[in-house]
Amino acid sequence: MLDDLPAMVWTSGADGVTGHWNASAREWFGISREESCGPLTEFIHADDREAALARWEQAVSTGRPLRSRFRARAASGEYRWLALSGTPRRDGDGRIIGWACALTDIHDHVLAEAAMAGEQREFYETSQRLEKLIGNSPLAIIEWDPARRITGWMGHSQSLFGWSAGEATGKRLDEFRLIHPDDRDAVWRALDALERGTSSVVCNRNYHKNGSLIYCEWHNSALVDRSGRLVRGLSLALDVTARHGMEEALRTSEEKFRNIFEAAPVGIFQSTVDGRIVSANDRLASLFQFESPEELIRSVADIGADLNVNPEERREIVRRAQEAEGFVQSEVEYRRRDGSRFLSNLYMRTIRRGNGENILEGFVEDITERRRAEEALREAHNALERRVQERTAELSAANERLTELDRLKSQFLASMSHELRTPLNSILGFTSLLRRGLTGPVNDEQAKQLGIVHSSASHLLGLINDLLDVSRVEAGRADLLREPFNFVEVVNEVARSLQPMAGRKGLRVIVEVAQPAIPMLGDRQRSFQILLNLVTNALKFTERGTVRIGAVSSENTLRVEVSDTGIGIKAEHLGMLFEAFRQIDGSAKRVYEGTGLGLYLCRKLLTLMGGEIRVESEYGKGSRFLYSMPLELAAGPGQ
Amino acid sequence: MERKALLVEDNENNRYLLTLLLKAAGLAVAIAEDGRSALEIARRERPDVILLDIQMPEMDGYEVAAHLKRDAELAPIPIIGVSSFAMPGDREKAIRTGFAGYIEKPVDPERFAETVLSILERAAGTP
Numbered sequence: 001m002l003d004d005l006p007a008m009v010w011t012s013g014a015d016g017v018t019g020h021w022n023a024s025a026r027e028w029f030g031i032s033r034e035e036s037c038g039p040l041t042e043f044i045h046a047d048d049r050e051a052a053l054a055r056w057e058q059a060v061s062t063g064r065p066l067r068s069r070f071r072a073r074a075a076s077g078e079y080r081w082l083a084l085s086g087t088p089r090r091d092g093d094g095r096i097i098g099w100a101c102a103l104t105d106i107h108d109h110v111l112a113e114a115a116m117a118g119e120q121r122e123f124y125e126t127s128q129r130l131e132k133l134i135g136n137s138p139l140a141i142i143e144w145d146p147a148r149r150i151t152g153w154m155g156h157s158q159s160l161f162g163w164s165a166g167e168a169t170g171k172r173l174d175e176f177r178l179i180h181p182d183d184r185d186a187v188w189r190a191l192d193a194l195e196r197g198t199s200s201v202v203c204n205r206n207y208h209k210n211g212s213l214i215y216c217e218w219h220n221s222a223l224v225d226r227s228g229r230l231v232r233g234l235s236l237a238l239d240v241t242a243r244h245g246m247e248e249a250l251r252t253s254e255e256k257f258r259n260i261f262e263a264a265p266v267g268i269f270q271s272t273v274d275g276r277i278v279s280a281n282d283r284l285a286s287l288f289q290f291e292s293p294e295e296l297i298r299s300v301a302d303i304g305a306d307l308n309v310n311p312e313e314r315r316e317i318v319r320r321a322q323e324a325e326g327f328v329q330s331e332v333e334y335r336r337r338d339g340s341r342f343l344s345n346l347y348m349r350t351i352r353r354g355n356g357e358n359i360l361e362g363f364v365e366d367i368t369e370r371r372r373a374e375e376a377l378r379e380a381h382n383a384l385e386r387r388v389q390e391r392t393a394e395l396s397a398a399n400e401r402l403t404e405l406d407r408l409k410s411q412f413l414a415s416m417s418h419e420l421r422t423p424l425n426s427i428l429g430f431t432s433l434l435r436r437g438l439t440g441p442v443n444d445e446q447a448k449q450l451g452i453v454h455s456s457a458s459h460l461l462g463l464i465n466d467l468l469d470v471s472r473v474e475a476g477r478a479d480l481l482r483e484p485f486n487f488v489e490v491v492n493e494v495a496r497s498l499q500p501m502a503g504r505k506g507l508r509v510i511v512e513v514a515q516p517a518i519p520m521l522g523d524r525q526r527s528f529q530i531l532l533n534l535v536t537n538a539l540k541f542t543e544r545g546t547v548r549i550g551a552v553s554s555e556n557t558l559r560v561e562v563s564d565t566g567i568g569i570k571a572e573h574l575g576m577l578f579e580a581f582r583q584i585d586g587s588a589k590r591v592y593e594g595t596g597l598g599l600y601l602c603r604k605l606l607t608l609m610g611g612e613i614r615v616e617s618e619y620g621k622g623s624r625f626l627y628s629m630p631l632e633l634a635a636g637p638g639q
Numbered sequence: 640m641e642r643k644a645l646l647v648e649d650n651e652n653n654r655y656l657l658t659l660l661l662k663a664a665g666l667a668v669a670i671a672e673d674g675r676s677a678l679e680i681a682r683r684e685r686p687d688v689i690l691l692d693i694q695m696p697e698m699d700g701y702e703v704a705a706h707l708k709r710d711a712e713l714a715p716i717p718i719i720g721v722s723s724f725a726m727p728g729d730r731e732k733a734i735r736t737g738f739a740g741y742i743e744k745p746v747d748p749e750r751f752a753e754t755v756l757s758i759l760e761r762a763a764g765t766p
Contacts, residue, residue, distance in 0.1 A: 418694055421723040422650055425745035429656035432748030438663055461745060481731075 008103040010040055011089075014096050016060040025103060030075025040101075045071035045079050056086070063088050063096050069106065080107035140216075140237040146230050148173045148191065160216075160239055162209025180205035180213070187218075194222050195230050203240065215244035267364035273318060275302040278359065287344075287366055289337035309333040309341055321348040321360060331367070342368045413471055420464050427457045466597040469529075473604045480523040480608060482633050487518035487527065487558060491551050494531045501539050502547065509535070512550040518558060522633035526605050533598045534562040534625050541623070542566030556631050558611075563624040569617040577615055578603040602627075610634055642759065643667040645686035647677040647703065648721070649695045657690065657721075657746070664752030674698030678706055681713055688759050690742075693722035693733070701736055708737050717762040719755060721746070 003023035012019030020037050021029065029043055044052050048070035059066035065087045071079040086101040140160040143152030149172050153165040161168075161178060173179065179187050183204035190202045202218045216237045223232040261268055267284030271277045277300050280293040288307060290296040304311035313332050320328040327349045335341055348362035431454040433439055435447060442450065495509050502509045520527070531549070538547040545565030552559050569577065578599050606613050611629030644666045648654045654670060661668045669684045671677035674695055681689060689707070693700035700720060707713045717739035722729060733741045740758040742751065 418723045421744050422653065425650075425723070426652040426656060428745045429653075429660070429748050433656070433659060436748070438659065 008105075010101045010103060012040075012099045012101070014060075014098055016056060016099050019099070019101075028074060028103075028105065029072070040072075043072045045073070047071070052084075059086060060099070069110070074105075080105055081110040082106065138239060140239075142168075142235045142237065144173060144233045144235070146195075146233075148233070151232065155236075157237075160208075160214065160237065161206065177207045177209075177211075180207065190218075190220060191233065194220050194233060197222070197224075197228065206237070213241075214239055215241045264363075268362075269364065270359055270361040271303060273322070273358055273360060275304050275306075275314070276300070277303065284364060287336075287342070287364060288334070307334050309335050317346060317348055318360060321350050321362075322358065324349070327362065334364075342366050343371055413468060417464070417468055421461070424457055424461050424464075428454065428461065431457065463597075466601060469601050470597055470604070473601065473608065480526060480633060482521055482635065483524060484519065484521050485524040485527075487520050487551060487553070488513055488515065490524065490528050490531060491549055493528065494535055495549060497532070498535055498539060501536070505539065505542070506544065507539060507542055508546045509539075510546055510548045512548055513552070515551075515553065518551060518553045518631075520558065520631050522609060522629075522631075526609070527629075530602045530605055530627070531560065531562070533602050534627075537598060538562050538564035538566065538623070538625075545622070553631055557628050558631055559626070559628045561624060561626050563622060565622040568619040568621050568623050569615065570619045574615060574617065578613070641665075641667045642687040643669060643684060644755065645669045645671060645677065645681055645684060645689045647671045647674070647689065647695070647700075648692045649673060650692075653692075653744075656748075657751070660746075660748055660751050661690075661755065664756055666752075666755070674700070674703040677703050681707060681716070682710070685712075686716060688739075688755065688762070689716055689718045690721050690755065691718050691738075693720055693729075701732075704736055704738065715762075717758055719758055 005022055006024060008025035008028055009022040010019045010025055018037055018039050021031055025031070026033065026036065031038070041049060041053060052068055052070040055066055055068045065085075067083070067085050069081060069083045072082045074080045083104045083106045084101050085104075086099050088096045089098040089100055091097050137155065138160075139155045140157040141152065141155035142150060142157055143154070144150050149170060150168050153163070153168040157168065158164050163176070163178075168176075173191075174184055174188070187202060187204055190200045193200055199219075199221045202220065204216065204218065206214045206216045208214055217240045219236040219238070221234050222230045223234065225231050261281050264281055264283055267287045268281045269277055269284050270279045277297045280296050282293060285291065285293045285296040288296060290299065300306045304314040308314045310333065313330070317328060317330045317332065320330075327347045329345065329347050332344050332346045333341055334344055343366075345365040345367045346362060348360055350358050350360055353359055431450050434442060435450045435454065491511055491513055495511050498509060535547060535549060542564040543566065547562070547564045550561040550563075603613050606627055606629060609629045610633070611627060613625065613627035615623060615625050617623040642665075644661050646654060646657055646661065646668055648657060648670075649672055654672070658668050658670065666688075669680055669686055671680045675698055677689075677691070691700045691703055695703075700722070704718050704720075707716065707718065718737070719740040719742060720733040720738045721742050721744060722733070723744035730741045730743075739762060740754065742754055
């Protein structure tokens with residue numbers, strides 16, 4: 001009965017070890033009718049046997065139906081995939097008495113399955129790879145329809161342009177701020193061409209959603225139908241903003257350097273060691289009187305021979321340039337095209353080309369004018385120096401003459417002093433002798449006349465002395481001494497020496513000095529002279545009353561006051577009081593003897609000593625002279 | 640004993656005047672008209688005091704004084720400079736050179752002899 005089944009059946013006992021094959025099975029496995037009973041396992045492929053047995057034994061022990069698949073050896077000896085479906089056979093009591101297993105050749109099916117699985121895997125891997133590629137690539141991928149409406153917004157579209165797929169999809173390419181308005185027409189032309197079948201790469205400006213400008217390179221391609229009509233456009237956009245920036249910078253930089261090179265006011269060159277010019281700028285050409293750099297390069301075969309006045313100069317600097325690290329410099333004389341020469345300042349260095357060849361490059365500067373200016377400057381400088389020397393010599397000579405004049409003046413003063421005083425010595429001396437009666441009696445009239453002679457001679461002596469003093473002081477020759485002395489003694493000495501004069505006029509001289517001593521460091525003689533002068537004046541201009549001398553030291557200063565009860569000084573005369581030859585009331589009558597130099601001298605001396613003098617007076621009532629000077633004379637160069 | 644002054648003076652009028660003044664003061668007076676004869680007379684006369692004009696032709700007062708001071712016997716004699724050389728420092732220079740005194744010309748007839756005598760006294764007091 002089983003033999004009639006077209007399906008393959010194997011029936012076993014309860015142990016499941018051996019069983020019977022039906023005809024279909026015998027045919028598949030290549031088993032004869034005589035061998036219709038036997039185990040299945042020996043046909044199972046060694047690789048699958050263990051797993052198949054395990055499943056079978058488990059089914060037998062549990063009594064549950066089983067399904068399994070394994071490779072088994074067919075009649076041809078080929079292993080083919082079989083599917084086994086086993087069911088337990090039971091008796092009336094439900095005990096398992098055996099197993100019925102249907103076997104199906106599923107080999108072709110399994111192979112088809114496996115093939116399909118492989119394809120799927122391949123597809124999966126490909127799509128993964130693509131996704132990765134798209135994801136890793138910086139490309140924005142945009143798909144659009146014939147109306148140029150966006151149908152796909154993929155890849156880096158959102159990150160590059162800022163718009164999301166939702167925002168962009170459905171919009172025409174020029175319907176939102178995606179393409180720079182100036183580039184829109186160019187883009188449209190490229191897309192028109194694309195529709196006619198010409199794919200293109202376009203570089204144009206785009207906008208990010210935030211408004212920033214992006215430079216993009218677009219790779220456009222068309223998907224067309226059988227009739228060649230565009231169904232979909234696919235545009236891949238690459239952000240080249242950074243590249244564009246670099247290109248721009250490079251272009252600008254190149255332009256800049258080219259400009260500098262072209263417009264430089266110095267000649268710039270590149271040349272070979274053996275003397276050919278490789279490149280030159282306009283200035284270099286014009287320096288040598290060529291129309292263009294090209295003409296110069298063409299015309300000069302050997303720089304040393306053609307341009308250098310002395311070819312050795314070139315050999316020398318080329319040698320130095322090859323030895324040195326950077327630029328070397330030299331002044332070189334060149335010959336222009338017309339044979340005229342010019343002096344140049346040449347800078348040169350060696351640069352090593354990639355191919356190992358050494359190239360020279362550098363600058364040529366025409367310094368003829370500069371040299372001329374420098375020489376003119378040097379000449380002017382020398383002329384100036386000569387002039388200064390001449391003037392210095394003249395001044396020196398003048399100075400010598402002045403020194404000589406000064407010496408002559410001093411000598412003159414000394415002689416004057418001697419020559420004028422010697423006769424006065426006689427006049428005063430003998431008058432004195434006569435008046436004192438040492439050589440015989442004189443009568444009253446003679447005594448009176450001798451008195452006049454004496455006082456006139458005294459006046460003359462005073463005048464000479466004052467004049468000499470003034471000359472010395474004005475010439476700065478009143479060398480002040482710096483010696484310790486007591487000013488109180490000076491006051492007393494002045495009072496004592498003028499007592500006879502005061503006595504004759506019936507005046508009282510009152511000394512008002514509270515301090516027992518006023519120690520000073522300075523010129524005693526000159527200090528005496530100043531005070532003597534002032535008190536003498538006071539006595540001269542006072543007819544009755546008193547002359548007071550006051551002195552006090554405070555801090556570092558000596559203050560002296562000489563006051564009288566004399567005629568006083570008119571306010572309008574106070575200003576000129578200390579000037580030379582200004583005797584008050586001199587216009588009307590010279591009642592009072594004096595040279596008119598005394599106060600002038602006092603002020604000059606006080607100034608020299610670092611002091612000062614002033615006067616207060618009420619006309620008709622008296623005068624008050626106040627002066628001050630430092631207790632210590634400043635140490636000066638004359639000391 | 641009468642004391643003796645040597646007056647060295649090249650100006651005749653001054654010689655006359657000063658001689659009179661010195662004699663009036665009770666001094667004997669020897670006279671020299673220039674520096675060279677002054678040295679001779681000083682050695683011969685051994686005066687008690689020498690009045691020496693500073694400005695003289697040929698040998699001036701400083702030079703005469705230097706010679707006198709180099710002579711051991713004459714060196715102690717006080718020398719009084721008489722001078723119209725009234726430039727600053729003259730007096731100091733004279734004192735520095737070893738002069739016992741300095742009288743500026745023109746001399747004050749009333750004080751000349753007095754000054755000479757006082758210097759003479761001082762010199763006698765300190766031999």
